[in-house]
Amino acid sequence: MFESKAGIFFIAGIGFFGFAFLSNAVVPILMYKDLPEQTAEEVVNPNILYQFKELSRRYPDSFEAAIGEPTKENCAQALRLGRQVYIGEGCWHCHSQFVRPVSNDSKRFGAVSETWEYQNELQRPVMFGTRRVGPDLSREGGRHGSDWHTVHFFRPKTVSPDSPMPEYPWLFDGAPDQPNRRGLALITYMQWLGSWHSTYPYYEELDALAYE
Amino acid sequence: MSSATTNEILPRHADLVEERLVRWYFYAALAYLAISMTGGILMALQLIHWNPLNGIEWLSAGRWRMIHTNAVAYGFIANAFLGVLHWSVPRLTLQRVLSQKLSYFIFIAWQAVVLCTAAGIIFGPTLQAQDWVASLTDQLHLPMGLGAQGVEWGETPFWIDPVALLGLALVAANFLTPIARSKGSMYVTLWYFMAAFIWTFLTYAMGNFLPEYSLTGTSAGAVGGLFIHDLVGLFVTPLGWGTMYYIVPIILEKPIWSQGLSLVGFWGLAFFYPLQGIHHFLYTPIPMFLQYGAIISTIAVEFVVATVIINFMGTLWGDGRKVVTNLPVRWFYTGMIFYFITCFQCALQVTLTFQKLIHFTDWVVGHAHLVMFGVFSMWIFGMMTYLFPILLNKPWYSRRLCEWHFWLSAAGVFIMFLDLGLAGVFQGYYWSSLQPWDVSVTGSQPFWITRMFAGLMIAGGFLCFLWNLLRTARGRSTDSPTAVSAPA
Numbered sequence: 063m064f065e066s067k068a069g070i071f072f073i074a075g076i077g078f079f080g081f082a083f084l085s086n087a088v089v090p091i092l093m094y095k096d097l098p099e100q101t102a103e104e105v106v107n108p109n110i111l112y113q114f115k116e117l118s119r120r121y122p123d124s125f126e127a128a129i130g131e132p133t134k135e136n137c138a139q140a141l142r143l144g145r146q147v148y149i150g151e152g153c154w155h156c157h158s159q160f161v162r163p164v165s166n167d168s169k170r171f172g173a174v175s176e177t178w179e180y181q182n183e184l185q186r187p188v189m190f191g192t193r194r195v196g197p198d199l200s201r202e203g204g205r206h207g208s209d210w211h212t213v214h215f216f217r218p219k220t221v222s223p224d225s226p227m228p229e230y231p232w233l234f235d236g237a238p239d240q241p242n243r244r245g246l247a248l249i250t251y252m253q254w255l256g257s258w259h260s261t262y263p264y265y266e267e268l269d270a271l272a273y274e
Numbered sequence: 275m276s277s278a279t280t281n282e283i284l285p286r287h288a289d290l291v292e293e294r295l296v297r298w299y300f301y302a303a304l305a306y307l308a309i310s311m312t313g314g315i316l317m318a319l320q321l322i323h324w325n326p327l328n329g330i331e332w333l334s335a336g337r338w339r340m341i342h343t344n345a346v347a348y349g350f351i352a353n354a355f356l357g358v359l360h361w362s363v364p365r366l367t368l369q370r371v372l373s374q375k376l377s378y379f380i381f382i383a384w385q386a387v388v389l390c391t392a393a394g395i396i397f398g399p400t401l402q403a404q405d406w407v408a409s410l411t412d413q414l415h416l417p418m419g420l421g422a423q424g425v426e427w428g429e430t431p432f433w434i435d436p437v438a439l440l441g442l443a444l445v446a447a448n449f450l451t452p453i454a455r456s457k458g459s460m461y462v463t464l465w466y467f468m469a470a471f472i473w474t475f476l477t478y479a480m481g482n483f484l485p486e487y488s489l490t491g492t493s494a495g496a497v498g499g500l501f502i503h504d505l506v507g508l509f510v511t512p513l514g515w516g517t518m519y520y521i522v523p524i525i526l527e528k529p530i531w532s533q534g535l536s537l538v539g540f541w542g543l544a545f546f547y548p549l550q551g552i553h554h555f556l557y558t559p560i561p562m563f564l565q566y567g568a569i570i571s572t573i574a575v576e577f578v579v580a581t582v583i584i585n586f587m588g589t590l591w592g593d594g595r596k597v598v599t600n601l602p603v604r605w606f607y608t609g610m611i612f613y614f615i616t617c618f619q620c621a622l623q624v625t626l627t628f629q630k631l632i633h634f635t636d637w638v639v640g641h642a643h644l645v646m647f648g649v650f651s652m653w654i655f656g657m658m659t660y661l662f663p664i665l666l667n668k669p670w671y672s673r674r675l676c677e678w679h680f681w682l683s684a685a686g687v688f689i690m691f692l693d694l695g696l697a698g699v700f701q702g703y704y705w706s707s708l709q710p711w712d713v714s715v716t717g718s719q720p721f722w723i724t725r726m727f728a729g730l731m732i733a734g735g736f737l738c739f740l741w742n743l744l745r746t747a748r749g750r751s752t753d754s755p756t757a758v759s760a761p762a
Contacts, residue, residue, distance in 0.1 A: 064537055064541060065459055065460060065465070065537070067454065067460060067468070070460075070465050070468050070469055071468060071469075071472065074465075074469050074540070074541065074544035074545075075468065075469045075471075075472035075473060076472060076476075078544045078545050078548060079472070079473055079476050079477075079504075079508070079548055081548075081549075082500070082504075082548030082549045082551070083480065083500070083548075085549060085564075085567065086496055086497075086499075086500045086548075086549065086551045086552055086564065086568070087484075087493070087496050087497045087500055087551075089561075089564060090492055090493045090496045090560060090561065090564060091489065091493045091496075093561060094491070094492060097491075099490045142417075143408075146399075146402065146418070146419035147399065147419075149419060149421070149422055149423070149424040150337070150395075150398060150399030150402070150419045150421035150422055151334065151337065151399060152334075152335075152336030152337055152339050152340055153336065154424060155336065155339050155426075156336075158634055160558050160559070162557040162558075162633070163557060164629075164630040165630050165631070165702070165705060165706040166705070166706050166707075166708050169708060170705070170708060175558070175559055176559050177491060177492045177559040179491075179559075180490065180491025180492055180494075180495075180559070181490055181491045181492075182490065183417070185491045185494070186417070186485065186486065186489065186490045186491075186494060187423065187424040187425045187485035187486055187489075187494050187498060188485070188490070188491050188494040188495045188498065189424060190495050190498070190555055190558055191634075192426055192502075192554065192634070193634055193635075193636075193638065194634040194635070194705075195321070196711070196715075197711050217329075222712070224712045224715055224716050225712075225715065226320060226321045226322070226323060226715060228320055228325070228328055228329070228334055228335045228336055229328050229329035230334075231329050232331040232400070242403070243403065243408070244399075244402075244403050
């Protein structure tokens, strides 16, 4: 069996792979089968809708041209596109989206992440991330105004001089106060992160951070 | 060369091996490695504020970070191993591959897959912003972007995935046929290769479809972790070790030290390796008992790795000097030492104690580079160093350049590994001590600058290799090809 073709094909090749899939994938799938996946429309909450409307007032011409009215449906569409930009530009390779229960993460970033927060269309595939060059973004929504985000995406060093983050001028029509469709969508997505949580908007425990 | 070509009853080498295809695969692999290194250097420059191309959409470091990893996995490593397979499988089985026409079709199809992946990653997000594309994707309710998918190592855009999967199925059919037709007992190498064909197909299907189409959140995270892990462990690792079991005894001209240990190594890897996926996402909302299971099987596999290393050291015993004189042997054994280091590191870093500190840091990046470059790329370079003189029927143009290639690669990747490991420890402490985020970024600068120079060393070694290869290919043929530094 151990050196036969059939043994290697069926036991090692298919059997062991299947066993691992069962224990590492099917078990969590079964555990969460009762938590239904929400659509982007369902996760549009008053917090993000407020930010979305604020965005439309702050950049009325750009918003009108790229998105139209700041309705709930358009907000869901913007969240979908924003997530696609987040993935396409590789944001998730330098920013994580889970707050760990260790390493003082919860002081810096807010409440420890839980499963229910990820049961929606916008976490398919899940954006846990594997590296933090920049900070975790699970609770990013509401921490900065949308004007900060536009300047930051246009040229990060303007507001964060030591940041090694790349510039994204193609999310704008030439100037930071003229975000295009992708830019507005990405900012909507940023403001959405954590907007579902009771701690929104979360700010660091500044006392703990005043180390000087 | 081998006895197969001299014995008249056995098929001739020329009838078995399509050497041109091996060469083509190697050339393609090297081209993608050059592209990948460009991406790596771009990202390294970005982190130290030296990127002169910052703000150019198609050269964005974020997108090229994904080119860097995808070009290595699917461009360099996959192509190089396909070349090695076209050499070794027919010679081991004494059977031709299923179809030589299919082989050439796969070659072209696979290059198309890799190039489309790169094009998708670079141009996809741009294309998506066009009004007509946007309205079309809205009408189709397309849940994904045209660019990268959000699974690490599985960024292959969704519209390429079915083609890539079909390609993997064809590869499996092409090589499993000669293995199935071969007579007698199977050599260790073929166990690994056979399993690799099945595992790679299943792994690719799992990682590129489930988290995109049917799974959300935590379950998708579990599958994503399994995918990252299996891609290295069930695609690259078995091909790598299968190659080592094949080539080391040939060059050292003696059998592998212990057949029994080979069995332990293979079955231990096959059982324990796939069980570890979740260790990539420790401290996530994935249930704790699953995390513990992944940790225990990770520690278990280190014992298996030790048996494999012992087996190869036992094989080398008595021929230690060949590590100095014979370049391929040196590449292989250096890679094995690095393999042992990374696996030993795994057993430590997978514990929750270590994870608290090093998760999300550059420690992991250093680890990944030692595995992908320090081990598997080194083995591939060893194979190329051994095979190119045979394939081109010419000796290496310059032994000295071969030496430069080795030393720059080995030193570069080891410096990078130490440097990023140390950077990870610093970053971990900066974060947990709740200093402002910027402190962890500015504090990383010395390490990132060192890393860039380590990367340039690796790239320099690679350029030596390319130059050497070019001069070799243009040089005069010899009647009796010899591998580098064949024993006098």
